[in-house]
Amino acid sequence: MTEYKVNPDLLSIIPPEQHSVSDITSILEQHPEIKFVSLMGVDLSGNDTDEKIPIADFHDNLENYLNGDAVQTDGSSVVLPGIATLNDGKVDLVPDPDVVWYVDYNYEHIDTKTGLPVGTLRIPSFLLHNGEPVCSRSVLKKSAEYFESKLTDMFENNSDLCGQFGFTPDDLDHITLIMATELEFWVNSPDEKISQEQLSISQVLKEQYWKRTKGVVRTALEQVILVLDQYGFNPEMGHKEVGGVKAAVTSSGDFHSIMEQLEVDWKYSDALQGADYELTARILIKEIFRMHGLEVSFDAKPIPGVAGSGEHTHVNAVAFLKNGKKINLFAPSDMKADYLSNIGWGSLMGIMKHYDLINPFVSATTDAFMRLQPGFEAPTHAVASIGKDVLTPSRNRSVLLGLVRSENNKYATRFELRSPNPHTNTYLCLSAIYQCMLDGINYAVSSGKSTKELEAEFIKPWGTPGDYLPKDRLFRCEDDIFENMTEDERDKMFGEPPATVYDSIKRFISSEHGTEILSAGGVFNDKLLSSYSHAMLDKWQYELLERIIPSNLTTLRGYTKRHTIANAVDDDMWSDIESLKMSLAKNTEENTSVFTSIKNAIDSKSLKDISTLQVRMNRDMNDLAHLYREYCENQI
Structure with missing residues (x-):
């Protein structure tokens, strides 16, 4: 655990009125603890980009960086489906001169010369594809x-x-x-x-x-x-x-x-x-x-x-x-x-x-x-x-x-x-x-x-x-x-x-x-709206498949039988619990479980069916949690 104390003497921001080449050069020379620069673009999913550009390279090519001619990424690193594609993936990062730039400090990495934490100047930026702005900020x-x-x-x-x-x-x-x-x-x-x-x-x-x-x-x-x-x-x-x-x-x-x-x-x-x-x-x-x-x-x-x-x-x-x-x-x-x-x-x-x-x-x-x-x-x-x-x-x-x-x-x-x-x-x-x-x-x-x-x-x-x-x-x-x-x-x-x-x-x-x-x-525009829709629907399906269903399955496995002496009330409650568990997660010759049905709908790209089944899954998981709590409260 890092011992942290607020240091009021650290440079925190560079305001818009100080974004000229001469001002930036002067400020960075006065603050050698700032070792890196990062251009922060925000894709359509709200993810912010981050990279570590050595301050020396930023100094040497400052005008190129400020003009957006120095840093590129590709479509695989940002969420822009249908825009930055596999065969046309170059995305340029162009600094925004009209907002505050801020310094992100690493308190676990101390600069030996100044005794201060190493800083990264984060510059909010725009993402451009083929010269067109395509990001959330733009x-x-x-x-x-x-x-x-x-x-x-x-x-x-x-x-x-x-x-x-x-x-x-x-x-x-x-x-x-x-x-x-x-x-x-x-x-x-x-x-x-x-x-x-x-x-x-x-x-x-x-x-x-x-x-x-x-x-x-x-x-x-x-x-x-x-x-x-x-x-x-x-x-x-x-x-x-x-x-x-x-x-x-x-x-x-x-x-x-x-x-x-x-x-x-x-x-x-x-x-x-x-x-x-x-x-x-x-x-x-x-x-x-x-x-x-x-x-x-x-x-x-x-x-x-x-x-x-x-x-x-x-x-x-x-x-x-x-x-x-x-x-x-x-x-x-x-x-x-x-x-x-x-x-x-x-x-x-x-x-x-x-x-x-x-x-x-x-x-x-x-x-x-x-x-x-x-x-x-x-x-x-x-x-x-x-x-x-x-x-x-x-x-x-x-x-x-x-x-x-x-x-x-x-x-x-x-x-x-x-x-x-x-x-x-x-x-x-x-x-x-x-x-x-x-x-x-x-x-x-x-x-x-x-x-x-x-x-x-x-x-x-x-x-x-x-x-x-x-x-x-x-x-x-x-x-x-x-x-x-x-x-x-x-x-x-x-x-x-x-x-x-x-x-x-x-x-x-x-x-x-x-x-x-x-x-x-x-x-x-149509391209941005289509890209956003595809991104959110793809994310929705992937989270269902790889996070939500596995998490629900783990929850179901934790709902175990706790009574050992025959009791009509306990037996009835446990029967209801078992029935819901089976419906949600167990495939049989007669029944395909809700979890598997969702997976099948995802495989067949049946979005409406996925949605309907998710509503059913959420309802049944809530009912099951309520039933199991009542069942546990009846145990002594």
Whole structure:
């Protein structure tokens, strides 16, 4: 275990205004502990590239590196199916000069001359194939630029629209999309096991949520906050989340049997920088906790039956005026009279109407879908809460999206999307959100409707036609949709949610105007959307085959008979357990098991059958876990 201490004297970042050849040369000469450079591209699966380029070579060929002429990879190292192919696989990495570059330190490798840890300058970059940008970062850059240019055009050509916000077209300088995330994760002692029952009981009793951190977890969390501040994140807080158990104390005063869920938040930044921060934060958090002997999981649902980890994503848009004033474009002119401006209503309507276009970029793995289940404060259906009235802010944690607002602070007005998880590709998720927002804004502005008329359409009862929103959907609900509605009622009112990766991708592909909306402004295109869909479907099938089914089989083998004396109750329960185990995993002359049926469907590329069988497998595994727990509780 490495002894780690925060060193405030280390160079953490190189800001955009210092990315000239002369500035970079000077900075690196002053910091000989920085021995390597790495160009960080992000493929369509959200994976970031990393390589170790000796600093001497970077110095000698600096202009070539900055121009994108020095580093290439191939299609086998990045997820770009159908784009970077076996016979056309060259992918160039081109540095992004407009975002923060940061230094990644190796505290287990000390530079003998300076006594400091060896650093790698990580430079966020774009992936280009045959001269065309094909990566997640480039999609978000195009999406943000397109959104900002379209809104700028709207304001410059519509003085009435400007008047709603109290400025003239000549006053406008630029528009920026703003975002932030709330990053949740689990930490644990890697060699110790905590039972699901203990975790469930602690969660129900609320023994962890916002409680005091202790020992090594406290130290690591405090160091994370300090380091994020050094890296320019402007952290807001770190705290315990709902999951976890109390750690045990040894005779020496150390803690063991650690299993806790934490959250770290930081302040807003523009879209591309914010997505880079999220990726960087995960790296820093993992490394700091690892150096304290703790394992970090960013999985959406690392432990069945216990709260998963989300990454609530906040979005809004801000107009910057030439006099330096900032205007939140979601906020209405009178916070006590309206929930949102017409730009805000259009954005909200676009997100909610087209969530089927956003969801494939939010929930792209089986792990993500396992988190989105009733009972764990995770959203299951596409419905929003805006508050019971304009003076009562939304506090509904059962919905997909919440309107965050304060009547005394216009700048706080924003949307909180609660479905993303720590492994959501934030770059593509935001890109899809912005494209759908823009579609709704186009409607809101071109319709000429007032804020009250837009509000009336958004909160219309189920079955009422709308000019933009479909009639057979309810888009706003202030009730607890889990306590006050059955599953069938939720499906009817809000639409039945997808259950698997295939369900989600299928809706996205078959959407009538999906490609048109996402591809507006050249943000996405058919090749990128096809590549992403193939990548996610391939990953889904491979994880089923090589991870999920083997893991489920191991679980089944652990469900063993425990009673030895004949007892009708025990015998009946064990018979039900055995029947489910056989159905799931045992092939006979009369029956092909669910596991084998899934494997056969994968071999025959029957995606619909795979999806149907996965839903059945998940249901049966849940039923089996419940049955076996009841059976064990009957043993003495």
